[in-house]
Amino acid sequence: MKKLKICQKKPYCNRRKVEQQQVSKGVFSAMMNNEELLTVESQKEDNKSAEEEELSLFTGKGNVQIDVHTARGLDCIDCHTQRDIMGDGNLYSKQHQAVEIRCETCHGNDSTYPMISKVTELDDAVIRLSKHYKGKPNSVGDWMAVSKRKKRMTNVKVQNGKMVTIGKRSGRVYNIPLLRNKQIHFIPQHQSRLECTACHSQSIVECQSCHASMKLGQVELKTSEKTPIKIQQPYLMIGPRGKVAPMFAQPERHFSMLDEKGNPILALGSIGQHRGKYQKWHFTNPDTSSGSNLAYSLNPHSTGTKVRSCESCHLSPETLGLGKGDLKIGANNTGKNDSLVPLNRLDEKTQASVFDPQAKVSIRGEVLAGSHQLKARPFNQKEIIRILRVGNCIPCHDRYGDRIYQDIKKSYAFASTLEHRQLREQILNSRQIQP
Template identity: 25%
Template structure:
């Protein structure tokens, strides 16, 4: 990139910063595979994996199945989902146009979808699509360039309103800040409260705080002469403008204004006991899931390796129970906030034929699937839902003064538990996650959730009087109503 877009007369600052971006290094992706395979953690970037003449089983798997979504790849060595895109800067800034390629300052969502239609599938969820291979009937099937077929579901409320990915995501988060990042959480700056929080701080823009914007905005004829809000790491949210007593978000592509309503200070948003909930915990109705995954190495096969950009001996084979889109499980992150999660790997890896070991993992991962809806989940969707509690699909019923869970997919090796679970009913310690600081609800938290679930049998309105004075009503409850866990 230093010899093209990043050369001295063009974009040298961005050309240097892009090498710290996770879209270039993929450090988090590389580091996730090794623990799953029972190998030691690593901080290596994808480029180092490519150059390794003797990759470990985990690194070989990552190089072959994940190495094509990486800004350092050449166009002839790309993943089949993004083979039509360019590489380097052009992977994002090349517009879809007939004839000669056209470069654009504002990337189209199509550019994001090439890579982000995999793994967390956030581009799919945002645009109103889901990858389903679980036998569920598919509405309005959409064929994809790599042979997959997507099914329609409600689009994220921001996409439905007409906003693009770059309207929320900042230049530092996308093109790198110059500071090394290990995980996406180290780069993503935007928060719901940055736009919708009435008390999110704002201050005048100083050119010295962001040289890129100080140079770029005047070229677009934009002057920041009012209060400016910032992302969590300080990047000015220049397209969020104070207008009267509120805020307006002009779309970056064309300046079309989008009024940004503040989160109401009503009973639903000030519910006692909900202080730890993230916005996504309630406003995320669907998340991509894959209940069980199996990985094995077939030494008799062959496969494309993105390292040497050639077909090599041996093949990593994945199989599973099928992709779906379903309500999320609740997790607790490192900041002690309740966030959505999905099976990050209920996984069996057999790498013995590649010189590795056989490992089994039951880890979930938390992420924002970008399926936000204005309507929040119903109270029962958390307080009476075994999936939300991490137990897996099934039924919760109240029998003889206690909750009873019946799994939809029983695990023969764990009576009473589901194969798709994060935790068992009696498990006291929380379930694990590959992400640092992330865990399932523990037993005490699950019991508190279900206490409210029992009350919902009579007090169905979440804004009803008992919940506004919670937990006081528990002291005055009728003895047969609910146990005091």
């Protein structure tokens, strides 16, 4: 049996020498000194059903999909560490930079189990902190999960050959499903380029924008008493860690300006040109014009076991940040002849912009939205072309586990052959014959 290198420093563990690959090779056998534990069903689901419930909480469209962790009874502090919430002594310019947990912290990934570290000292912080939790505290010899910053978790551990999370307030034990045991992610590009939340986030809460109204002669600016909320499937972008992640997009604003008689007044540009009327005026930045707005990635905390459909990404201009519109794909795959005509023509009429007010990027990959997150951005043209190209295959190959996605370059090469063309025509003809 291969011996693992386990860090023994206190109070927290600097695990620079402990590689995830080393831990994954014999994780349960090394912990429990039993080879048979490698076949243990450590990822069995909790007995309580984790069905995603729908909660109608807001005025507006759509229902909030409750997070699978919340549905099972987990509190915020059962996932997030005290360092996530109270800080770790360092200054971070952005909130997301302070978070040390990842989905992989508890669930691992398709090739490795979660990283773990053994408690070796009585005065270790994971023992001291666990004494404040309900249930049995940690002890020397326990194997604890390790966060992205190589710090031991205080309530995620190996217990009876299984990875479990222990509720800090409830003391309840939750079995953790491990991805390596499930073997459910088959597409290589998804494994390397996507955050877990890109597919598993069910919904995101978005303000349906502000609408202010002003009438000349009145002192007060009228605003709506309620802000309607829209619940929708997340758009996507490249997050600060370089992977595809859900996008939190700023909606357009509306502004109506009327004269004393209630008629909409003219809107003038910076050099006095006529730009329409201030009636339901849409804008997405302080300059009251579309084409430059904000977009940043986040975890919407609406994780579910049910994932979004393939076409919701590969056949959706909105998801790619292009806005609502009629998408036309050119004859070749270079993207040069691709075009998108926005459904909202208001900006085009006022000559404020040729893009949809919600667009974060053009079909050519021109960035229309800024982000305060370092390295976060909308998709570029190469990425947009690559994502949309897969959409050509989905009408016939709509199953996630379809073997063509195992080697997409090889599949594209076959798609250009006469054999594939004949096969496609045969399938289409057979469908037309069917009643």
